Amino acid sequence: xxxxxxxxxxxxxxxxxFGGQVSKAIRNARLQIATLIGAEETELIFTxxxxxxxxxxxxxxxxxxxxxxxxxxxxxEHACVLNVCKQLEKQGYTVTYLSVDSQGQIDLxxxxxxxxxxxxxxxxxxxxxxxxxxLPVEKIGALAKAYxxxxxxxxxxxxxxxxxxxQSSQIDLLTLSGHKLHAxxxxxxxxxxxxxxFRPFLLGGHQERGRRAGTENVxxxxxxxAAAELAQQHFxxxxxxxxxxxxxxxxxxxxxxxxxxxxxxxxxxxxxxxIGFKYIEGEAILFSLxxxxxxxxxxSACTSGSLEPSHVLRAMGLPYTILHGSIRFSLSRYTTLRExxxxxxxxxxxxxxxxxxxxxxxxxxxWLQDREEAIIVGSK
Amino acid sequence: MWDYTDKVxxxxxxxxxxxxxxxxxxxxxxxxxxxxxxxxxxxxLRLHLKIDITSDKILDARFQTFGCTSAIASSSALxxxxxxxxxxxxxxxxxxxxxxxxxxxxxxxxxxxxMGQEALExxxxxxxxxxxxQHEEDEGTLICTCFSVSENKIRRVAIENNxxxxxxxxxxxxxxGGCSACLAAIEDILTAVQxxxxxxxxxxxxxxxxxxxxxxxxxxxxxxxxxxxxxxLIQRVLEEVRPLLLADGGDVELYDVDGNTVKVLxxxxxxxxxxxxxxxxxxxxxxxxxxxxxxxxxxxxxAI
Numbered sequence: 001x002x003x004x005x006x007x008x009x010x011x012x013x014x015x016x017x018f019g020g021q022v023s024k025a026i027r028n029a030r031l032q033i034a035t036l037i038g039a040e041e042t043e044l045i046f047t048x049x050x051x052x053x054x055x056x057x058x059x060x061x062x063x064x065x066x067x068x069x070x071x072x073x074x075x076x077e078h079a080c081v082l083n084v085c086k087q088l089e090k091q092g093y094t095v096t097y098l099s100v101d102s103q104g105q106i107d108l109x110x111x112x113x114x115x116x117x118x119x120x121x122x123x124x125x126x127x128x129x130x131x132x133x134x135l136p137v138e139k140i141g142a143l144a145k146a147y148x149x150x151x152x153x154x155x156x157x158x159x160x161x162x163x164x165x166x167q168s169s170q171i172d173l174l175t176l177s178g179h180k181l182h183a184x185x186x187x188x189x190x191x192x193x194x195x196x197x198f199r200p201f202l203l204g205g206h207q208e209r210g211r212r213a214g215t216e217n218v219x220x221x222x223x224x225x226a227a228a229e230l231a232q233q234h235f236x237x238x239x240x241x242x243x244x245x246x247x248x249x250x251x252x253x254x255x256x257x258x259x260x261x262x263x264x265x266x267x268x269x270x271x272x273x274x275i276g277f278k279y280i281e282g283e284a285i286l287f288s289l290x291x292x293x294x295x296x297x298x299x300s301a302c303t304s305g306s307l308e309p310s311h312v313l314r315a316m317g318l319p320y321t322i323l324h325g326s327i328r329f330s331l332s333r334y335t336t337l338r339e340x341x342x343x344x345x346x347x348x349x350x351x352x353x354x355x356x357x358x359x360x361x362x363x364x365x366x367w368l369q370d371r372e373e374a375i376i377v378g379s380k
Numbered sequence: 381m382w383d384y385t386d387k388v389x390x391x392x393x394x395x396x397x398x399x400x401x402x403x404x405x406x407x408x409x410x411x412x413x414x415x416x417x418x419x420x421x422x423x424x425l426r427l428h429l430k431i432d433i434t435s436d437k438i439l440d441a442r443f444q445t446f447g448c449t450s451a452i453a454s455s456s457a458l459x460x461x462x463x464x465x466x467x468x469x470x471x472x473x474x475x476x477x478x479x480x481x482x483x484x485x486x487x488x489x490x491x492x493x494x495m496g497q498e499a500l501e502x503x504x505x506x507x508x509x510x511x512x513x514q515h516e517e518d519e520g521t522l523i524c525t526c527f528s529v530s531e532n533k534i535r536r537v538a539i540e541n542n543x544x545x546x547x548x549x550x551x552x553x554x555x556x557g558g559c560s561a562c563l564a565a566i567e568d569i570l571t572a573v574q575x576x577x578x579x580x581x582x583x584x585x586x587x588x589x590x591x592x593x594x595x596x597x598x599x600x601x602x603x604x605x606x607x608x609x610x611x612x613l614i615q616r617v618l619e620e621v622r623p624l625l626l627a628d629g630g631d632v633e634l635y636d637v638d639g640n641t642v643k644v645l646x647x648x649x650x651x652x653x654x655x656x657x658x659x660x661x662x663x664x665x666x667x668x669x670x671x672x673x674x675x676x677x678x679x680x681x682x683a684i
Contacts, residue, residue: 281422283382283448287392290381308558309422320419357398357452359426359444360419 004219012216013207022218029225033189036228038165045190045212046221050156051080053175053190056201058084061121061150061173063199068120074098074106075315076128081154100315103264104133112143119149126158130299130312130328131263132272141170156180160231161269172196178220183227187220234333242270244340245331249273251344256351262313262326271331276322279361280354285327288350294343297328385483388453395452397442397459401428408433414503416495421527421554423447423492425455427499431507436466450489457481458496467504473497474540490552494537523565526558531569538573546570605673611637613672621664625650632664635681642668643681
């Protein structure tokens with residue numbers, strides 16, 4: 001990336017040689033990314049992030065089917081999908097939010113029942129960002145196509161971690177984001193199947209063949225291309241990453257009482273585990289880990305800045321005793337055995353300390369159960 | 381990542397007064413606890429108090445908190461703030477004082493400090509046998525059903541913390557942080573509070589102005605002092621002050637009265653110390669203004 005910030009800073013849209021060199025580098029990056037996901041180079045549009053990709057895809061899909069006013073998505077999508085759908089509801093669209101079971105998995109029969117001739121778009125994740133649970137995208141795509149609905153996949157979490165071949169898939173639109181595969185932040189891409197009647201979201205100049213106006217983030221694109229190539233090379237080592245994740249997971253479950261893995265443990269990304277620790281709160285765990293330089297994330301309300309805990313874990317029907325204390329550990333290809341063992345060494349004491357501070361504990365399990373049931377009754 | 385102060389992090393990593401207080405049935409001692417929050421909301425605090433029944437003082441305070449970094453630190457801060465206070469003194473502790481003790485909290489985390497104040501109230505109400513249902517805050521209309529927050533509570537916290545937006549209310553008491561259906565109602569309450577506050581300020585300003593006008597009228601009706609009366613009164617005040625000065629090796633004597641300027645001679649220790657001269661001047665002047673005439677000014681003069 002560095003040469004494209006220092007020596008080769010020409011604008012790729014310019015006609016001079018200085019810009020032409022940069023244009024060639026972008027073409028190469030496009031090829032690297034297309035190779036990773038089994039697409040053609042011309043099927044890619046560079047975006048600024050996953051949010052822009054998802055916003056663009058949904059709006060392009062409904063513009064391509066103006067006579068259809070129904071959208072299907074799931075309750076566990078990222079906010080950049082859910083909030084667009086909510087806005088479209090206000091504009092007259094009907095949106096079906098598919099539920100998930102306790103494992104975070106959708107029911108294909110529910111999807112089939114929701115599909116009609118009025119369905120313009122089905123939009124689902126490939127893998128969930130909090131639990132790593134993988135949805136059956138090919139089956140979903142086949143059902144969507146049976147009703148001539150457009151199928152968009154938010155694959156931000158999956159690209160680089162799961163092999164993809166979009167040419168032989170039912171997917172019309174697919175979003176990816178750079179920083180999820182070791183590229184820099186602020187760069188993403190949207191796959192648009194050849195022949196799709198695309199309406200651009202950003203209008204202006206002729207960049208991206210008129211599909212996304214705006215001067216290119218050249219260094220970001222070069223970084224994304226390189227990251228895609230490295231991810232391709234790394235697929236052979238995914239098993240090692242899975243083994244480390246499983247070591248972490250099993251180690252935590254065997255040494256810490258009252259905790260559980262959230263989500264389907266088989267149909268899941270190789271690098272993700274989401275674990276709920278009963279009776280304590282997620283942010284307190286994160287700050288305790290942070291003291292030792294260990295970075296994890298949480299779906300707890302206190303971490304997110306909103307006051308609602310993770311909508312994903314709530315959709316899975318998890319009790320409050322677990323979901324407030326749920327932590328997501330994400331491994332990268334650079335995570336080492338030593339790092340995993342360090343987490344395993346520290347976590348039991350962290351959980352024990354926070355449970356000692358908490359008014360809730362195993363002695364009050366019945367009382368907590370009563371509270372949970374009261375909440376469920378109250379919400380009906 | 382929240383931008384917590386060092387104090388917040390210190391009390392999170394090294395909390396003070398965590399745990400419970402066991403009631404050992406000691407004569408003259410009461411042990412109670414107050415509880416707020418819930419597992420659904422994601423934070424809860426149980427505050428334990430050990431109270432000396434005769435003096436009404438808090439001998440010990442301990443906490444158990446389910447919550448985030450700032451909830452644990454706020455609980456710890458609360459227990460430090462209330463030890464050795466009487467219950468009435470403790471009831472005056474505000475959530476802002478808890479936040480101040482911590483060197484401040486991110487605004488979105490201010491509800492942690494409110495939770496501390498509420499647990500304290502709950503514990504003291506428990507001790508005094510006041511049922512939670514009788515607490516006037518719970519009698520108001522329920523505004524936020526997600527977090528069970530009443531209109532009275534929103535009003536109280538808005539006034540105490542000078543809140544002006546619905547987002548601030550959410551940060552302080554969580555109301556509106558769930559389905560957000562009540563945000564419009566919260567804004568209505570804030571508008572009403574602001575109108576009432578403005579009306580109250582105007583009324584107070586009017587009352588103060590009227591009182592000042594009355595005082596001026598009264599002053600105008602008082603017959604002005606003659607020069608002899610004025611000097612006699614000044615002499616009387618100086619005589620009252622002298623024993624205090626004499627005790628410290630100093631003294632004061634009236635030199636002259638020129639209009640409203642009272643000229644005095646400072647003697648002994650008072651005459652040689654520049655700081656005591658200033659103090660004495662202001663002390664004598666204040667007494668003269670209070671007891672003789674508000675417009676009097678005192679000057680120290682050198683003996684000829």
